Amino acid sequence: MSRVRLCLTCPRCARAERRRRVLRKVLGPIVRAGAVYAVLGMLAVPFVRLGCVGPGDLVVFQMDRLEQAISMYRAQTGAYPTWEQGLDALADGPWVDDPDLLVDPWGYPFQYFAPSRDGEREFEIVSYGEDGRPGGAGDRATADRTNWDG
Numbered sequence: 001m002s003r004v005r006l007c008l009t010c011p012r013c014a015r016a017e018r019r020r021r022v023l024r025k026v027l028g029p030i031v032r033a034g035a036v037y038a039v040l041g042m043l044a045v046p047f048v049r050l051g052c053v054g055p056g057d058l059v060v061f062q063m064d065r066l067e068q069a070i071s072m073y074r075a076q077t078g079a080y081p082t083w084e085q086g087l088d089a090l091a092d093g094p095w096v097d098d099p100d101l102l103v104d105p106w107g108y109p110f111q112y113f114a115p116s117r118d119g120e121r122e123f124e125i126v127s128y129g130e131d132g133r134p135g136g137a138g139d140r141a142t143a144d145r146t147n148w149d150g
Helices: 013-051 056-078
Strands: 111-113 125-126
Touching: 056 125
Parallel strands: none
Antiparallel strands: 111 125
């Protein structure tokens, strides 16, 4: 695509060229700044959202990651970790890269049962909540949570 050369001798072409220069000087930095802010906004959204998450929501996120790690463990070894091995079996290999994932938001280790306590599932991950004891009920902080709660 070739650019059309303006004659710059006629007043109409000279005005058009001046408008283009002014628009390029004014709008150029605005468009570039807008692009930078858009990229920074996309990068910051996950961190801002994560900052508003409470421990009750974080425990669900951690259990989801542990379920994924257990699924990868099974795919690579052919079996789920046993109750005796517990979740520590995940930390012994490439399945969990952060050992803090094995501890719930209140500082208690997640409990692992294989098979599940009701016997209907292959495994169960349990957090006893803020009090760290079985049988909590009520608000999300003290209630027992399992990976099957949904």
